[in-house]
Amino acid sequence: MTATAQCDLHWGSRIFGPRQPVVMAIVNRTPDSFYDRGATFDPALAFQRVDDVIAAGAEIVDIGGVKAAPGVEVTPGEEIDRVVGFVAAVRARHPEVVISVDTWRAEVAREVCAAGADVLNDAWGGVDPGLADVAAQFGAGLVCTHAGGQRPRTRPHRVHYADVDADILATLVRLAERAVAGGVEPTRVAIDPGHDFGKNTWHSLAATRLVPRLVDTGWPVLMSLSNKDFVGESLGRGLEQRLTGTLAVTALTAAWGARIFRAHNVRETRDTIDMVSTVLGDRAPVRAVRGLG
């Protein structure tokens, strides 16, 4: 397969070039998400989190109202209550930041786009085809994810792929092309191999190794790695001890051409991808004076 060149990504009012990796900061509007355990369910703390991640260098905030793992049922109405007002307030407070909303439901998507969201992060792999229609209708961006055909909020159990690489590649290209055929702007679509979603650790490691081929599809590649179980299982580390492993995969995949890094630890992720960009010659050092005086 011949490689297709990466192009600019148009999200919100921003244009991100092919060699300009960006940080998408996770902002949970949930009482129970796995890493922060509801730390920003309180609106004041959620606003503080948004201010902090922007100051730490995030170009994008990814707001989620439903945790990914199984748990207490969150109805669409409850999800809308958690997210829509917050999106509108963030839009008013930070006109420049790209606002992404992590949802699989078209009815929620419609409300958040009306409230000012720029991107729909469809982390459950297109279970609701109406989501792409909403993106098309509002001129929003869309993240197409490989989730192995799992229903939302389920854990992978004895998942089997005949060929996980082929499945991820074909699914992502199909989802992206379906979105564009449905009217989503091609420059607003990104793909995410969906680490840990419908995948055991072996699958997620394969998905990581697949990144160069995902980059070759031409679609901007989003990496959602942050503190995930595949990192924990790879290193034998608990939830609080996965940052180093997360950043190692971040650096590797940034060097391979992944462009959007969804992260809890924004400053560390920013530094990691900035360092990679600097080594690659895509970014100048901030202050190079040593030995040059």
Added chain:
Amino acid sequence: MIVAAAVVPHPPLLLPGVTGGPVPEVDRLRLACSAAVAWASGSADSVVVVGGADRTRTWPNLEPMRAGFVGDAETGDRLPLSLSAVRTLLADGVRAEWRSIAVSAPAAEAVALGRQLAAGPRATALVVAGDGSARRGPKAPGYEDERARPFDAAVTAALAAADVASLADLDPVLADELLVHGRAAWQVMAAACAGGAWTAEVDYADDPFGVYYLVARWSRR
């Protein structure tokens, strides 16, 4: 005849893009350097630039070379750092004659070049590129030498007073030991300006990166 002279340092930091992002100390230095060079080149009919290098020579045929450098189109030699630094400071369109003097040249060689430049028929501005000691403290590139600060202070005083005799007397051996890269070029200036009456001004004297930088201007009275 030399009618004006500007003294500037020549760290690689002054070359375009070297620092990556903007560095405030370098911006401040560059501002002082550019102002002095612009003043000198605007004060005369022609400009001669003198800077220390591996060897003494003229640079008549400067052409762009690979990777943004310029050099001698015939030999392929790259323009030395000291002259390259001044080249980035000179306004576009200003033509100059480029001269390098060996950093280790004996004083007599510097004097000979200075006299030759002074004998030219046109009203000429001299731009002299030279650095002070790189041994001014424990964090300096050449570590600390207690003789460095007195040496630099003497050069500063001589430039501030247009004291050509003191510049001419600088000790080449001591200058080498102190990692001073301006001694020979300053002595070219001393010889070129000998016998005149000058108004002198030191615009900048500091060592933000452990190397002593001086910016000075001399104007013939």
